[in-house]
Amino acid sequence: MKKSIHLLLILLLLSLSLPLSSVKAYELYNANKESLNNRYIIFIDVNQLNLSLLDSETKEVKKSYPVAIGKKDTPSPIGNWKISSKALMNGPFGGYWLGLNAPWDTYGIHGTSNPNSIGSMASSGCIRMFNNNAQELYSLVDYGTPVIISSGPSWLFSSYVRDISRNDKGTDVYEVQRRLQSLGYFKEKPDGIYNYSLEIAVENYRKDTNLPGTSLIDKNFLNSIGIFKFE
Structure with missing residues (x-):
């Protein structure tokens, strides 16, 4: 029960x-x-x-x-x-x-x-x-x-919290695509694959917001776009 x-x-x-x-x-x-x-x-x-x-x-x-x-x-x-x-x-x-x-x-x-x-x-x-x-x-x-x-x-x-790199696939990638799409940076249909278009979106977001880092999507990046463990 x-x-x-x-x-x-x-x-x-x-x-x-x-x-x-x-x-x-x-x-x-x-x-x-x-x-x-x-x-x-x-x-x-x-x-x-x-x-x-x-x-x-x-x-x-x-x-x-x-x-x-x-x-x-x-x-x-x-x-x-x-x-x-x-x-x-x-x-x-x-x-x-x-x-x-x-x-x-x-x-x-x-x-x-x-x-x-x-x-x-x-x-x-x-x-x-x-x-x-x-x-x-x-x-x-x-x-x-x-x-x-x-x-x-x-x-x-889950145990799947990770830094997201180019060519990674998964729910986490899909959610980042959705968030960046809502912010006007990702122009394609979210598909859960970290491709070139997402890499450009990540880099442009970092540049516009003065967020240091590379194309790697880490915890600081997730927090910056509004993805927290407790939302």
């Missing part, structure tokens, strides 16, 4: 405060395949290294599985997504693949050929499960199933 209440509170925080709701513009899943009556919500807590399968109506936890998540330099995509593909894939994917519609790279929930990695930060961003658990999850969810990858109120509460 306490766990269910805890998850409900986190879901409420996500729906009310996370700016990632704007990511919905990137709903790339096949609408023709989407189930109109998804029974479940997948909730992944990157801090607890756990995946919970929630009843979409009652929000009760129906299943709970340990997982491996992305390494610090290849973070899992924190935010609100949907299942965009399903496939039977052997090898390192352990037989079962559930793809996500994150816009900046290919991510999925899948089995693994390295079960010893479960319970750690070990992947290139995907969510790894024990193969029998991945098989069970695969059988229970359909296209369009909501997937929430959470670290609490924002990605700043």
Whole structure:
């Protein structure tokens, strides 16, 4: 009961405060395949290294599985997504693949050929499960199933806080793009990839505001554009 209440509170925080709701513009899943009556919500807590399968109506936890998540330099995509593909894939994917519609790279929930990695930060961003658990999850969810990858109120509460460099990808990059776009510096559609256009925006912002530094996006830069741990 306490766990269910805890998850409900986190879901409420996500729906009310996370700016990632704007990511919905990137709903790339096949609408023709989407189930109109998804029974479940997948909730992944990157801090607890756990995946919970929630009843979409009652929000009760129906299943709970340990997982491996992305390494610090290849973070899992924190935010609100949907299942965009399903496939039977052997090898390192352990037989079962559930793809996500994150816009900046290919991510999925899948089995693994390295079960010893479960319970750690070990992947290139995907969510790894024990193969029998991945098989069970695969059988229970359909296209369009909501997937929430959470670290609490924002990605700043996760283990993925880092200095952001050229070619980095992730939720943190996406948020910097959104902030600089609102300030008039980033002119493209946010995509979560630190490319040349973002580098120019960062450098122009530093120049206009007399903020010392390079194209590296560090804590001082984040604070300057209004991204704090407590907002």
